[in-house]
Amino acid sequence: MKKLNALGIATAVVGVLIILTPVILPVCEGLLELTNGKQVPMRCFWTARAEMIIGGLIAITGLMIAFLKSAEARRRLNHQVALLGVVTILTPLFIIPTCTHPDMACNLGTKPALIILGAVTLGLGLYGSRTPEPEISDHTIS
Amino acid sequence: MKEIDLFSLALQNLRRKPYRSVAIGLCVAVMVGSLFIATIVLRGVQTSLSVGQARLGADLVVVPTGYETPAQEAFITGQPTTFYMPDQVESQIAELHGVAQTSTQVYVQTLTNAKCCIGEFFLIGFDPETDFTIAPWLATHLKGKPLGPLDVIAGDRILLREGDGATFYGTNFRIAGVLEKTGMGIDRTIYVPIEGLRQMIADSYGLAEQPLAINPDEISSIMVSIEAGADIIDVAERIEGQVEGVHVFTASQLNQAVARQMQGVMGITFGVTATLWLMSLLLVGLIFSLIVNERQRELGLLRAMGAPRRAVFRLVMSEAGLLTGLGGVSGLVISGVILMSFSRLIQLRLRIPYLLPSTVEIIAVEVGLLILALFTGALASLQPALSISRLEPYAAIRQGE
Amino acid sequence: MTAPEIQGKAPIIQLEGVSKHYLQGTQTVRAVDAVSMQIFPGNFVSITGRSGSGKTTLLSLVGGLTSPTAGQVNVFEHPLQSLDDSAISALRAERIGFVFQFASLIPTLTALDNVRLPGLFAEQPVEQSYAAELLDWVGLSEKINNYPAELSGGQQARVSLARALANRPELLLADEPTGNLDVDTEWEMLSLLRDLNLNQNTTILLVTHNPELAQYGDRHLVMQSGGLTESYQWLQAQVAADG
Incomplete structure (x- = not known):
């Protein structure tokens, strides 16, 4: 079997974890009642939805990195991974902020988990973006 | 490498089997990390209780039965x-x-x-x-x-x-x-x-x-x-x-209630951690027996170059120490991030009072756990390091011929 | 000159009734059996013999890598038996170089750093410039920053020779340094050893299974079942040459 790129697999795993985050650490479940009487989900519900899509993108990019042969192509995709990591971090903070009260479910579990996973994604992307080092292997002729 | 010393040589050696090194490092990281979280949560509960008791300000609280x-x-x-x-x-x-x-x-x-x-x-x-x-x-x-x-x-x-x-x-x-x-x-x-x-x-x-x-x-x-x-x-x-028709609480009773509540969770946590520690010890010991076996000839060659016994001993011990030390540091960093991020969640799920212990105390726990990690590495690699450094260089070099 | 003894100089290696016996199962193996010899500074001595005749064991006894069951090994006028581990190690670090059949370079270090490695155990570190000079001498000036995995077997062997010389040893112990190599590289290595012996006056003890290589030394010993004798053919050839 061809050797897969370990960094790509790790990225894909983190992507899947981001998709699973709102499942394992759910956001607030209640509905808000608007002044016109309509019941709508809380803001953090949309944060979770957005992050699941971003997680999916990260997972797909990771798989592409894992299977691609060209080092240059992998490097390009790792730039994208780093960028997606930044988006993962910024989403619950600024892009679609979670609910206001710090004791709500979305702020207790989901948000910190997403920020950590985003940071890991960013780290993986940056690590994969660097210029490749010389191969060092443990087989000298004895 | 600008200057070559035993320490940098040990570091280079760890890079030869990166996956194996990472695996051992992770094992130590998980061990140190869970111990860190368990200790800080426990100390956090104690800190909170003492602050809260002072705040409560009463010797007794009377409620209806x-x-x-x-x-x-x-x-x-x-x-x-x-x-x-x-x-x-x-x-x-x-x-x-x-x-x-x-x-x-x-x-x-x-x-x-x-x-x-x-x-x-x-x-x-x-x-x-x-x-x-x-x-x-x-x-x-x-x-x-x-x-x-x-x-x-x-x-x-x-x-x-x-x-x-x-x-x-x-x-x-x-x-x-x-x-x-x-x-x-x-x-x-x-x-x-x-x-x-x-x-x-x-x-x-x-x-x-x-x-x-x-x-x-x-x-x-x-x-x-x-x-x-x-x-x-x-x-x-x-x-x-x-x-x-009244029930009286004393401050110490509240303490005991918390202690009872925590006993179960903490018992499991420390049990798991003790198992993890034993596993790390065995794993590091096993891997280092493997490493000295694998590299017997090379270590014998170092002896031929003029490395005294203690240098070979120190090289193997440094490798183990570096590995468990780095594992320990990453465990502390990872668990620190997790603890800071999820402390409210842990507190609400476990239904415990919790207040972050003082910085001095956290640093003391970190230093203690790092020493534990290094001690684990030293203890586990002691036997392999001793046996390889005691081996006659001739025997080490001839091995596998 | 049949036995190149240099008048007035003490032997650099002196073995007296040296034996190395060990048990293999229930049988006693006499790897080296009552060997006596003297080697003087500047000698280039080849030892040949079948595999299992005890050549490597003899070399290890001289280098203090193992201790004899009987007899006396003197190197640089030091009786090795009376030295402790750190003293023997210091002797190896400062005055003896080893080349083995296998290069055993550290895979995570460049060729240059592999050559500098022995400095770790000596009083003085090996200067980068000197290590580079040695690599240049073995013909690897282009490869100093390459990792062992990027070098061929012959190139690795030459790096290991450069490494053996990093501490400017007075005595070089070479155990089948060309054992794994093709014929061309074998001769290259040998000419390097000759160069070293002639120009640096380094004493060389070369163990080889190839009797052809042995003729380049100024003395040829043959090992057989643990015993050591002067080579008869070699003595004859010398007599003929002297005419």
Whole structure:
């Protein structure tokens, strides 16, 4: 079997974890009642939805990195991974902020988990973006 | 490499089998990380209890019988609860020998969605005339300004600032002060002067969606301070013996309740951690036996180059130390991030009081765990390091020929 | 000159009745059996013999890598038996170089750093410039920053020779340094050893299974079942050459 790129697999795993985050650490479940009487989900519900899509993108990019042969192509995709990591971090903070009260479910579990996973994604992307080092292997002729 | 030394050589050696090194490092990281979280949570509970007890300010708390468990929950985690008893109980207790001061409190139904704030919190009516638990704090923070009937004191987690307005059950209050953080139930409590509380109850019939059905002669708990020299347990027993229908909590009982609550979780955690430690020890030992076997010829060659026994010994030990040390550091960093990010979640799920221990204490725990990680590496690699350094270089080099 | 003894100089290696016996199962193996010899500074001595005749064991006894069951090994006039581990190690670090059949370079170090490695155990570190000079001498000036995995077997062997010389040893012990190599590289290595012996006056003890290589030394010993004798053919050839 061809050797897969370990960094790509790790990225894909983190992507899947981001998709699973709102499942394992759910956001607030209640509905808000608007002044016109309509019941709508809380803001953090949309944060979770957005992050699941971003997680999916990260997972797909990771798989592409894992299977691609060209080092240059992998490097390009790792730039994208780093960028997606930044988006993962910024989403619950600024892009679609979670609910206001710090004791709500979305702020207790989901948000910190997403920020950590985003940071890991960013780290993986940056690590994969660097210029490749010389191969060092443990087989000298004895 | 600018200068070659044993340490950098050891570091280079770890890079030869990166996956294996990472795997061992991770094992140590998980071991150190879970131990760190377990220790800090445990110390956090103790810190919170001591701060919270000081804040509680009473030697004994009297509640009606049958409500021991919810009362305990309320004190420890701020889980709101309501129960009532007739107010003449206070005068009965005040007359007893050994009792110095008493003050009543009235608990009001949970507010989940007040206009000001989201989340559950606890409304407690207190009597500024007799109170001795919040009063000392008031004296220093309000600088002698009198507390009006509609001036309330909020806990740290209510997220209101001094001077903010707040409406409960249709009555407008003003936040006169915010209490320091304790990690206990007090953080999610709003203290309302009894006069304002009675007014709020009365007005709730007209102003609130749901009126409050609390009779003016009902109270929830009585804070008791005992006379100097009196024995806490004696006084508690006297109250329970002579006043009907009450249960008395002592501060140490609250401690024990928390201890019981934590025993299960902590027992499992430390059990798992001890297993992890043993596993790391065995794993590192096994891997290093493997490493010295694999590299026997190379290590023999180092001896031929003039490396004395102790250099070979130190090289193997440095590798193990580096590996477990780096694993330990990453474990501390990872668990630190997890702990900081999820401490509220852990606290609410485990229903424990929790306050971050002092920085000095955290650093001490970190240093201790790092020493444990290094000790694990040293202990596990001692035998392989000794055996390879004792081996005759000739035998080491001939091996595998 | 049949036995190149240099008058007035003490032997650099002196073995007296040296034996190395060990148990293999229930049988006693006499790897080296009552060997006596003297080697003087500047000698280039080859030892040949079948595999299992005890050549490598003899070399290890000289280098203090193992200790004899009987007899006396003197190197640089030091009786090795009376030295402790750190003293023997210091002797190896400062005055003896080893080349083995296998290069055993550290895979995570460049060729240059592999050559500098022995400095770790000596009083003086090996200067980068000197290590580069040695690599240049073995013909690897282009490869100093390459990792072992990027070098051929012959190139690795030459790096290991440069490494053996990093501490400017007076005595070089070479155990089948060309054992794994093709014929061309074998001769290259040998000419390097000759160069070293002639120009640096380094004493060389070369163990080889190839009798052809042995003729380049100024003395040829043959090992057979643990015993050591002067090579008869070699002595004859020398007599013929002297005419």
